[in-house]
Amino acid sequence: MVSSGNFYVQPEYVHRRGWTNWNGNAITGGKITMTKDTAELLNIFIGIFLVFAQAGLWDLIKFWCFILNRRLRKGTTSAPRDLIFHQQQTVLRSRGSPVSLAIAYGKMWKTYGWSEWKIIRRTWPLIGAATLSFGIFLVGVPFITAWILLDNQGVEVLIRSPNCGFWTAVFTDTESDNAAMTILTNQSWEAVSYVDSCYNSDAPSTLCDKFLPQRRLPTFEWSATPCPFDVDVCLHTNDVPAFKMQTEMLDSHKDFGINAPHSDRIQIQRTTICSPLNVTRFTNITKGIVTGEEITGVYFGPVTGENYTFAVSNLEKLATSGYHLSAVSNYVANGTTYSSTFTPIKELTLTNADVSVIFLNNNGIPIRGIDGPITDPFFSATTPSPYDKRFYYPDSPITAIGCTDQYVFGNPVKNQWTDPLPAGTDWANYTKDWGLTPLQSATIATFIWALGQTGAIDRVIMGLETEALLAKKYPGVFAGFQNPISDSQWKKEVDYWFKNGLAKLQLQLISIATGPPDPKLPGLQNALPIISYGRDDLVDKICGWQKVYNVEFKNYHRTGFIVLVVIGSLLVLVPIPAQWIYTAFGRPDEDLSSWNSYEPLKLMGIVSKDASQHEQRNREHDEISTVVEIELLMQGQDNGGPPATEAAPDPAPQAGQV
Template sequence: MVRAEDAVAYVHQGFWTNWTKGRPTGATLTLEPQNAAILIAIVAVYVQLVGSQLWKLVVFLIHQLRATQAEKDGLYHQQQVILRNTGTEMGAVWQLIRVGFAWRHHVQLKATWRSLPLILIASLHFTAFNVASIFSSRLLDAGDEVLSISPFCGVFNDDYMASMGTSSVISMPNSLVVEYSAYIQSRYQQSQQYVEFCSTPSSVCRHLPRQTIPWNVTINHSCPFAQAACLPGLNQSIVLDTGLLSSHRHFGINSPAADRVQYRKVTTCTILNDAEYITDWHNISATNSTPAKQVVDAYYGPNPIADRNATFSYSEWTHLYSFDQYSITNPYQMSVQYTGGGTTPEVYSDFVPIPELARSDADIMLAFLSFSKVYEAAVDDPWFRATVPTSYPVPESMDPVEGTVFKRDKPVTTLACAEQHQLCVDKDSDKDVPTSDKCTPLGGWFDTAAGPNSIDVFNLTPQQGAVAQRLFQSAVDSSFYSVLLGLAQRDTPLLARRSIQGLTGMGLPIDQWQNEVRYWSNISMANLQRSVVDFSTGRFAADTSYINTTLSPAQSWLCQNQIIRGTSYRSFDMFALILILVLGLIIIIIGSTIEDCLALRRKRQMRQGKTTSSYRQEMWVRNEMLDMLRMLFERQGYSTWGRSSNGVPISGPGQMMKIADLETTDNLELYATQDSKKPRSQRWRIAPSGNSSAGTLLKDHDTHQGVESFEFDHAQGDFLRDLKLSKTKRQFTVDERYTSDFTALPVHDDGQGGIGHVMAERRTSWGLWGERPRRVPQAPSDWIGRAY
């Protein structure tokens, strides 16, 4: 015998649309566990990469916002250099902490507070993207929903159904009938077990499209039948209404709103007036095949199949001979009978209801209950009623047991339920709740499926027709009658059975019958979902050879659009994935090219003849590590430098360089060559390394009479073009592109190994800074450097 494997064995891998969200947000990617793990790892690395590139943009923005031509202290310039050259957030944090700690004794600078905002920004950025990397899989998680693509999706083939026989023919059940019935019972039992073990959310209970189907409970103070049929004095019925259940949301049939169908079930139950319709014990004479016995009969309508007027008969044998038997495994006995409402053919019914029970708009199920044990406490529940005191049952050879137990008031009591079905279609594709003119009236299953007011009158699409057929067949298979009939043959489907120990049962609450109805409803709804899924997976058949997989286009569409859960496969939100990839790619491109774009912009300005460029952009270039290295070597006389197309400083071909006097110049510091408080003559000197007093006087000129120009013949002409000194203003032009007051002044080597670079101005005078080797860790606090 070949059985269909579990639904999780056949899962669609690849792209599909989950119509819960629609397009484009419902785009979904399903992968097997190994490939899913690889994708998650790739996305995590990608998020980290995006974070690193975004950090470049963050520091660029901060650097540019902070850049200014005003005089600033050393801490400011160190922070700018850190922002410009530190590639990682934690690297920046560490350097900023070091700098803040080093300047901590300069109280007036408030180094710690000035560094703290930058440290916080870097730390928050680092934390945010590390958390995003770790939880990126959560952002992409589309849940555990996947599409089933089982090759066993189909219906019973004609040969199998013919061999099963028809309900109009009474004959000896063949092996296929027995096999079919046994398999169906096992499926009902699985639904029962699902309800009992999955009443609370659990990862092991994700086998159905929804863990539970919602329904509303109402306690009415009215009789759903003729008043004479209901138990006098109870005046109570329980109504369970599922409301409209979506074929997509609740049953996992993946489809746009235009192809959806909605199902509703309303069940109303109450206790019947058994005193009027069930006899007392009476004798039945012996026949050639059966001995004489006592029975009670229920007369709620004749049973044409059994050819008798009684709807149900209960024998004394079970009642008498199991009363004191520990070995009995089923102390509760329950029998169910069914009759269809409206135009349902008689062949589908177990009995013809009496007028007091008959309803044209509902199917009727009767549940007859018996109990062969006793209760330790009186039970006032109307269906389980046991208020007759008696002694504890023991064999006559044993001494009596003190105490009182309670036995049933009547051997048989009856609970009746009226079940109504309704099918609806959406009026508009974007609405979940249809209007009343698109719903069938509440009624029995036959009238809803094939009556004059069936759903066919709404001109369904082929897909809607297939969905409606599948939903309704599953609803019939999941009626109270079908569920209880299937379960009662193996174990009585009652919550009360859990409170039996030996010969006695515990007392029961007064509304135990309502608890049982809720329990049945849960099983019915679980089985309804299971039945819908089983069609797509082939698990409705005991043997896959019984399945006809040659289907109509609409049925084939249905097979390819069944959502299942509880698999090891992972589904990812493609909309979120694409959004992450696109936004991340934009950030990566901007972060990777921002410096090249800046260099191209500067180059274009040069071609256009502009002599100035953005001060902030120029500061970004000059604070760069390679540019600062260029300036270091130029101070040592290696002046054959140019720039590549992307702005990177490059030296002349074959030029060899080294950093001079590392042994004696651990700390290079700026110093004032002359303190001049008035803009008079200035001495411009190139000071050799290690000897600040030596050097060649370049020019000593009085500027009182106006502006004078000083032309310097630089080897490459890269830096200084002219120097203008006046009473009120000093300027110089770098590369004919940038003019600034009192800034760096690179000049030509004097040929004696001198360092020709004047780097700063004094805050309160026009004196200039030179360079000399000193071991003092910091410059005087009243000097402001402008290094390029």
Template structure:
């Protein structure tokens, strides 16, 4: 599977699963934006210190006794402060440091260094001033650390590589419809085989807790896999006399929301489905029709018999609607032959159907019918017996007498083969779709479910938007559910689709699991779920590769018109070339930073207030500024020099 990097929506889009706006950028642009935001927060940390130091100055330094009566202060004709009638108290060093520090870290170092300087004040007040210096230094240090941390935490607005597809001209559900033409049939078979092999590779690397080799990318889809559970003592899905054993094996997905499949629509996280497949070994003799010998078919050799089995299919393409399956008796091929069929039935017409294939709980919706898996492998040899119902190995291999290639056949190792020419597994596969918000579910149906929006939400009867919100995600998913069947997981690949074939060497089965048939079914069920995930991903656009003539877009090439505008651009996946960020997070960082930077210029407006309206603490704040202190010192020196000259 190749990633789709060109079909990504770059910019702001709504992530309905997260209920918020998302900003998607190329990796380079995202890094630049994060660097800008981190720098912006660092600048805010410096500028906001101006606000913090002003607040600390106002809180920590009470009015001195010399400044309790504002009437004792003099002002010039413009209202500016000219001096006090009494001598003001001494300005403390940490007041000056706090007033003139430009950065919180610089203020912290300067304030804490005051602890080690020789005090020039009354020793009785030394501890109090040291405590204030320590407290102010700790606050300044905390301010700096907080904004350093906030600068680092700006990276938390990164949501990862999750992106949403954009509408493309080739988006849709692509397939090749087979017909009687050989070229079209071969093209359809190739299309199906390629899709199945893609899925098989994905499952081997990304399902069942597999770590894979690292070559295959398991981070591509919205969810790596679809979780499901297995049940070992299920009820036979057919009539009791049909199943070969008392119990059946069932697999059922959890409640899988359409959002987990990567669909990004308003109700995708509220609509969910579950699939249940119940399988059991069934008696092959119930489908026996006839055994053909050389007396029936002149071209058959003596002993080369063929057995015909029939399965009612209900299709006019077969005589009497019955699907024939011919088995070569005593087949000696050193490999397996595996065939599977999905047989949708008409539950309203049960009289003409083979009673053995009737499900015990037939469903009237969605072309419900059994799936059957047919296994042949009499030519495969086994080292041990097996009670597995799909293999059933107990028949000892007879070598005959004499020698072969110098080997005494009487001393040949004991080997076994399958007891029957044909073993069959029958399955009941069904789907149910539900709406979490309304707590409603459609009835269980076959793998091609039919639905009405009003069955899931009463508001759909009067609200067109509700109809659209329900229809859009379901129209994407439901046509693809039919390909999740067990036969579609096997997809005509024969014995190569068996997990047991991985331990088959030169016609010898080296090992079988204790319940190999369940291992096979579990893998095929997972294959069907992965097929659904990949098929949804492939709707983003037509993939590169061999262009198969006759490929049809089921979203565009419809008699009723195209539905591309309604369905395209709604698939979430992960792109290695893009980064998504919380758009709300970006806006909050920029907005708060802008406000704090603007507020940090408050001193400009404070200076515009007439001195008589500023208050004592603000006047002390202004007089503690470096230039104000320098001017005061120069004024005192000038006055002292003037007094000295007058005295002289």
């Protein structure tokens, strides 16, 4: 993972205890987060734990099979207790693992006849049970534990950083200004890097697919729309209508990772409309201070200290070759301007949207045509080069695009929505009667701060300048000439800026949760303590609910893990007092006496095992299991002939046995 700014969350900022991922409910979404090393170590202990749990379960199965088999052959009307019965009981009492029991029962089946139905009926069920137990605990349960309880739980984690807050860079002195500008520039570079990698490319990567909750925020298809400004300032023809870009209703949990159940979620939508502007009508050319210099100025409203909005000198292209991209903005709140870098003329003044104007100084860069001149309004070049007819010179040194940005907040629980309004709107006043939950209020507060920090289209240009120009990257500028572009390049540019704005919003929420890399930098201030004064619950909800993906961690399914531990512990512990529990509920003592009576047979089998194997090594007929030999001797049979199946009594209880 890229370890730059908002692209990396420090491991110490990750919550490592139980929590609920509200992708599901309280049961299915329960997680226990731990590092990968801890998870692997825990898996080893769980594997050992499962061995003991399987042994305990098998002891219970053998005990109850022993009792059931004895009950079925008890009394004069029951099936006789023949030699096979005693062999079954001996194996149940003496065989510790399901594998050894399955092998012993398999030998019985082989010895007494492969096709005998009564033999199959008396051996196959235990063979199947033993095989199933072995398969479940040595194959199935480890697979369930490793995949369903661990690997299938994803790598989403909660951020819990002590530096969480609403941090802002304050321009107060030279040192603070430098820090503030660095932070703002880095945020823009992070966003453009993310857009280039994840929005404009489908290549899989950890950054794009295993970091933010959504690789791309979902949007509607772009569409043509009327120009949002006065008709006099819009370059309004049928060929170049305004261009509308709009997100879907973005869910605070699903799209931004603010962890919350459905009842605590908020939705937000961004709409951006851009249109080429009629620069020619608002352009004035004046003489410069140098002989032969001409200043081309565009007058969309004055900026600080100047009457024009943007101006270039005809001598600038002699000093530098390359594009120059700049932006001005006017932010409004509740119908009045509260922050601006220019005072827009009435044709560009809006009270219900934030306005950005982006200027391109092409510096006379020739553009190679595809099938003739370039008629794109932002890169218009229709004058053929006298040196190479394939290239065309720009029609004007300055072109401009105007954009508006509006937002809608919604409460999906009660189907309540605001009107499309600028980011600086008093949203608390608009939503005061919605009956929001505390977490919904905290989420809206988080979004309001994030929108204020990321800004409109102009903030994308700030810090990036020409690096925000898509044509410079692709198809690119080579040897001072612009490679061929389409006649709708301006739409690609505003689409690129819009995506950068979305990426900045995604990353800003992570920045709020983690805080700045170095909160001690001069000029940084945390406004959250002031905003949340007297409301500690608000801080907890803002700073404790942000999710990201982090491949350095793993999650265990909390409910599944608890169930595994509880059931496994019971399987390990219950067999120890099983006989006492059996008698405590009034069960016959003779069942336990019979169970204990078969214990010496186990010892006899151990003692005679080697001798029995020696005696039968050279025999031509099939070898009979050690347990079968012992039983034959107990019943007075000669093991040189076929096994007998007459009824035989239970072994007498040994002295001192209960």
